[in-house]
Amino acid sequence: MSRGTVPVRGYALTRWGRAFVDVVEGRTDGNSPTVADSRHITKARRYFRDRHVRRLSLGPGRVSASVDGSQLDPFDVILTMRVVDAGTVTQLLRAQGAVDDLMSLTRGEQPATLGSLILPTETADIASDCTCPDGAVRCIHALAVAYEVAAEIDRSPLTLLSVMGTDLKSLLDAAGDRTPRPTTEADADDGQTPVTDDFFGGAMILPPLPTPSRMNPLTDLDGTALRAALRATGVTPADMAETIDELGDLYDRLVEVPTDV
Incomplete structure (x- = not known):
């Protein structure tokens, strides 16, 4: 070259x-x-x-x-x-x-x-x-x-x-790394109240996290689209209902909060 x-x-x-x-x-x-x-x-x-x-x-x-x-x-x-x-x-x-x-x-x-x-x-x-x-x-x-x-x-x-x-x-x-900082000794001992720094460096107590209502996302899906997707994976029409039930059961197990935690 x-x-x-x-x-x-x-x-x-x-x-x-x-x-x-x-x-x-x-x-x-x-x-x-x-x-x-x-x-x-x-x-x-x-x-x-x-x-x-x-x-x-x-x-x-x-x-x-x-x-x-x-x-x-x-x-x-x-x-x-x-x-x-x-x-x-x-x-x-x-x-x-x-x-x-x-x-x-x-x-x-x-x-x-x-x-x-x-x-x-x-x-x-x-x-x-x-x-x-x-x-x-x-x-x-x-x-x-x-x-x-x-x-x-x-x-x-x-x-x-x-x-x-x-x-x-x-x-x-x-x-x-926004490590919470308690505003008082009582807050520190409490261990439950989340505290963080606001924009100007002062302490600010955070509101409690919301508790969302229980839902099953399968009920919000378009049924026709869901069945078409399952058929594309090889699920036969005869097994369709059972497969959807199994998906619902799997979702319940994924979101279930252990009682011993």
């Missing part, structure tokens, strides 16, 4: 990927780079396109890789992130009415509010270390690794969570 037909590799093609690279390069103030100069950036981009980065490993708050450079042996690079706390992130999401951002994340989206809470925002949030002799804050090899990380973030937003020290399960668990 000729070089002209080889697709050009890209990185920072999404909002989160671009924001990650901006911090690494020092562009967070919107001006020209203050951490990585243009010469380093240009060469690092070529390293990325030519796949000089090897053995990329993404872990909680840490990225490591080897980069082929100007010497015979590759250089070892480690990026260390200032990690986020899942509980703090979800608390801030809740305060901003953006808990649904977690659901957006499961669909592969990159919601803005969640990103603002997880993404690094300043150069100090990402430390880089390389075995090369370059004394720059961001050497060519560290930049090339950062571009690989940005490309992974472009492919999956969950990559950002990982490198920033958390994951979707931790965030969902933290979002669902």
